[in-house]
Amino acid sequence: MKILVCISHVPDTTSKINFVEGDTQFDTQGVQYIINPNDEFGLTRAMWFKEKNGASVDVINVGGPETEATLRKALAIGADNAIRVNTPAKEAIQVAKEIVSVIQQNQYDLIIAGRESIDYNGGMVPGMIAALTGMNYLNNCIGLEIDANLATAIREMDGGKETVTAPLPLVIGAQKGLVEESDLRIPNMRGIMMARKKPLTVMEPQEMSEQVTSVSFEKPAPKGDVKLIDPENIDELIALLHNEAKVI
Amino acid sequence: MEFKLSEEHLAVREAAKDFAETRLLEGVIERDNNRVHPTEQVKEMGALGFMGIMTSPQYGGSGMDTLSYALAIEEIAKIDASAAVIMSAHNSLCLWAIEAYGTEEQKHKYLSPLAKGLALGCFCLSEPEAGSDATMQRTTAIDKGDHYLLNGVKNWITNGGQSEYQLVIAQTDPEKKHRGINALIIEKNWQGVTIGPKEDKLGIRSSDTHAINYTDVKVPKANRLGADGFGFKLAMQILEGGRIGIAAQALGIAAGAYERSVAYAQERKAFGKPIAEHQAIAFKLADMAVDIEAARMLVYRAAFLKDQKQDYGYASAMAKLKASEVAMKHTIEAVQIHGGNGYVKEYHVERMMRDAKITQIYEGTSEIHKIILARNILKGELALPL
Numbered sequence: 001m002k003i004l005v006c007i008s009h010v011p012d013t014t015s016k017i018n019f020v021e022g023d024t025q026f027d028t029q030g031v032q033y034i035i036n037p038n039d040e041f042g043l044t045r046a047m048w049f050k051e052k053n054g055a056s057v058d059v060i061n062v063g064g065p066e067t068e069a070t071l072r073k074a075l076a077i078g079a080d081n082a083i084r085v086n087t088p089a090k091e092a093i094q095v096a097k098e099i100v101s102v103i104q105q106n107q108y109d110l111i112i113a114g115r116e117s118i119d120y121n122g123g124m125v126p127g128m129i130a131a132l133t134g135m136n137y138l139n140n141c142i143g144l145e146i147d148a149n150l151a152t153a154i155r156e157m158d159g160g161k162e163t164v165t166a167p168l169p170l171v172i173g174a175q176k177g178l179v180e181e182s183d184l185r186i187p188n189m190r191g192i193m194m195a196r197k198k199p200l201t202v203m204e205p206q207e208m209s210e211q212v213t214s215v216s217f218e219k220p221a222p223k224g225d226v227k228l229i230d231p232e233n234i235d236e237l238i239a240l241l242h243n244e245a246k247v248i
Numbered sequence: 249m250e251f252k253l254s255e256e257h258l259a260v261r262e263a264a265k266d267f268a269e270t271r272l273l274e275g276v277i278e279r280d281n282n283r284v285h286p287t288e289q290v291k292e293m294g295a296l297g298f299m300g301i302m303t304s305p306q307y308g309g310s311g312m313d314t315l316s317y318a319l320a321i322e323e324i325a326k327i328d329a330s331a332a333v334i335m336s337a338h339n340s341l342c343l344w345a346i347e348a349y350g351t352e353e354q355k356h357k358y359l360s361p362l363a364k365g366l367a368l369g370c371f372c373l374s375e376p377e378a379g380s381d382a383t384m385q386r387t388t389a390i391d392k393g394d395h396y397l398l399n400g401v402k403n404w405i406t407n408g409g410q411s412e413y414q415l416v417i418a419q420t421d422p423e424k425k426h427r428g429i430n431a432l433i434i435e436k437n438w439q440g441v442t443i444g445p446k447e448d449k450l451g452i453r454s455s456d457t458h459a460i461n462y463t464d465v466k467v468p469k470a471n472r473l474g475a476d477g478f479g480f481k482l483a484m485q486i487l488e489g490g491r492i493g494i495a496a497q498a499l500g501i502a503a504g505a506y507e508r509s510v511a512y513a514q515e516r517k518a519f520g521k522p523i524a525e526h527q528a529i530a531f532k533l534a535d536m537a538v539d540i541e542a543a544r545m546l547v548y549r550a551a552f553l554k555d556q557k558q559d560y561g562y563a564s565a566m567a568k569l570k571a572s573e574v575a576m577k578h579t580i581e582a583v584q585i586h587g588g589n590g591y592v593k594e595y596h597v598e599r600m601m602r603d604a605k606i607t608q609i610y611e612g613t614s615e616i617h618k619i620i621l622a623r624n625i626l627k628g629e630l631a632l633p634l
Contacts, residue, residue, distance in 0.1 A: 069258065072259065076263075186270070189260065190305070
């Protein structure tokens with residue numbers, strides 16, 4: 001089985017988010033980058049298939065040279081090959097088309113992508129990959145088993161779970177639950193050393209014109225101070241909930 | 249001059265940080281309280297390659313450089329200084345010596361399980377009456393032809409209770425003084441080896457410190473490390489490298505206390521604003537940052553010089569002296585910044601303050617390091633700056 005895991009290079013969850021150039025660009029100053037957590041759940045499940053079933057695991061990222069450290073981490077965790085499409089990731093359709101072009105040159109049985117990246121939260125890339133390749137697509141997966149050519153996935157739904165089956169090839173939208181946080185792997189030292197020698201192929205992008213352009217970003221308004229109300233003064237509490245918070 | 253860590257160094261640091269935060273933080277207070285050795289965590293450190301981080305892959309190690317080692321120890325010590333010293337003593341006091349001077353047979357038999365993290369190692373130099381004055385070895389290893397007969401007591405042995413293999417320094421020929429000292433590899437379960445009770449220490453309480461008694465222990469000649477009489481020189485070389493690990497541990501303790509202090513000072517309010525906005529606290533943070541960064545530069549430089557195979561003795565002495573003084577000074581400040589909360593265990597900094605003290609004592613006290621440095625200065629042998 002040949003697996004491709006799509007890896008987004010995203011700011012660490014503890015990063016301070018700021019925008020520059022008139023709120024049109026994300027301020028990368030001092031930001032640490034990580035593997036997108038939803039992708040990491042997928043990568044960890046892929047490692048499980050590698051160890052149990054001898055699957056081979058490639059990882060791909062669409063981005064500039066600065067994303068290679070993130071791909072090397074995936075290699076250190078155990079991926080076999082890394083591919084970087086050398087162009088900044090600007091919009092979902094562009095990223096999806098670049099990934100599809102790599103998929104078409106390789107026979108992958110399973111494509112795993114986080115259901116969304118934690119930076120721009122588009123949530124479109126895995127669906128677009130499925131549409132462009134004609135593969136089956138299961139999103140919000142919190143469980144995945146593969147028996148011969150048939151995948152059985154558990155999907156998270158509002159207030160419940162759905163178990164579905166689909167033949168390979170297949171695109172999976174990964175999220176927490178596909179593996180647990182405690183299953184995530186810390187690369188071992190040997191893995192870090194070996195990652196240096198594993199292939200990281202840089203591919204040139206296709207010619208594409210930008211369709212969707214970010215115009216500006218805005219941060220949520222800062223939270224106000226906590227108001228402490230005397231437990232005896234229920235009337236004030238109700239008045240505030242009604243007039244200020246507008247929840248009752 | 250490029251002040252930049254390589255991609256691999258950053259990856260090692262991140263892995264160590266992840267490990268410390270996800271595996272060591274939980275239970276660190278209880279382990280300290282109850283003197284519980286982090287056995288499971290040390291096993292995981294073995295699986296991650298930390299327990300043979302500098303050993304060649306040929307013997308099951310990770311084959312990384314000294315700077316990687318220092319970065320990993322620093323991150324681990326930010327959370328758990330006991331785990332950091334377990335790793336430091338194992339790697340630089342035991343494994344390094346066997347790899348540098350062991351025979352192929354010794355490396356296969358001892359280094360390989362040690363580097364894979366399947367066994368723990370320790371270094372037995374100190375004695376009840378031979379601490380800083382390490383030439384005064386009373387432990388004897390009498391040459392009996394095909395073996396040595398080992399008798400004596402070793403004190404304050406880090407990893408002493410858990411180690412399968414012990415590297416023991418003992419006097420074979422007292423007439424030759426320090427040139428009559430040997431280094432021997434001892435197995436814990438050999439007849440005549442008795443582990444004393446666990447020490448009840450001020451700090452690094454979950455590291456495992458014991459006295460070890462040797463009574464008529466028969467040590468095969470094949471277990472001597474290096475040539476006859478090489479033991480003292482070997483011990484001094486071991487300590488030269490070991491200081492980098494302890495310096496990195498001290499740096500980690502200081503940096504961990506600093507990071508907690510910065511966060512606390514921004515959260516805790518007094519007189520209507522975060523205490524970080526009161527100059528008395530803000531200045532403490534600034535002093536901490538400068539001292540810790542200075543210590544960090546010394547530690548990384550000592551590791552860098554060792555990796556470059558340059559003379560690093562003075563650099564590791566400077567790094568250990570500075571980092572341990574900084575750790576002590578600023579963990580006290582960290583407790584002060586935390587105020588009443590700093591004095592209770594939940595906030596970690598009181599443990600860091602207790603842990604910091606040992607870094608000024610073991611693997612050469614601050615005073616011994618000043619002697620080493622002063623001798624080098626007066627002999628005109630202090631190397632030029634980079």
